[in-house]
Amino acid sequence: MSSPGDQPEFIQKYPIEGGDFVAAGSVSINVKNLLKGIGFPSPVIRRVAIVAFEAEMNVVMYGGGGELRLFVSPRRIRLEVADQGPGIADLDLAMQEGWSTATPEMRERGFGAGMGLPNMKRNSDRLKIETGPQRGTTVRAEFDIC
């Protein structure tokens, strides 16, 4: 992930409320607007926003709340999204497209297709997930500014 000396110039933290489907996604919109305000290229903003949104929805749906941390430097954007939830029992399985443990409520809202983690991987340049039963989950994603 980040190399030594690649110090972020800017860090922003956003709390994420667990189970709050009405607010779910609002943190990612704030991230997108902030990056837009800084003036990053539109394609990288879209990739960051999509990964942030997928991760935020997972924290809301499964993680019981957590925090999104955004690290911005001129050449790289980094996201850390952490929760204190039950963790992902089988990460290899969860990375497979179509695998999901979503509830009917999540599916009614248009989510839970089992595409979240694979889509995070697809839209980031590097993705690392730390998880385990009763340890919570932390997603770290990096985006290079081309």
Added chain:
Amino acid sequence: MASLSEIASWLQAEVLSGEHLLERRVERAHGCDLMSDVLCYSQQDSILLTGLTNEQAVRTAEVAGMAGMVLVRGKRPSAQMVEMAQQYQLPLLFTRLSMFDACGVLYARGLRGNSHFPAKEGD
């Protein structure tokens, strides 16, 4: 390519937000009720057709960089959803046509889905 204004007219749609943004032009459309798929398979500056009328549908459209959004099947959104679309500067159209018919009208007028374009990174 078509403007959102033309799309609104072809779909006999009511404009619920973004009346001042209807000159935006789009060449791609994405018809989908599954927001996970919108995040995976849509392209920036497309128009999204959906029957999903909740807050996440608007946020998904915003995150995915949609040029506008059409609510199909006569499903009227809540005032909060319209307010959110206004806040995001996202044109929101409302039509009584079904998803199939709305997509058919736009296809007949020349709009296309992703399968008609060369795959790009992220497709």
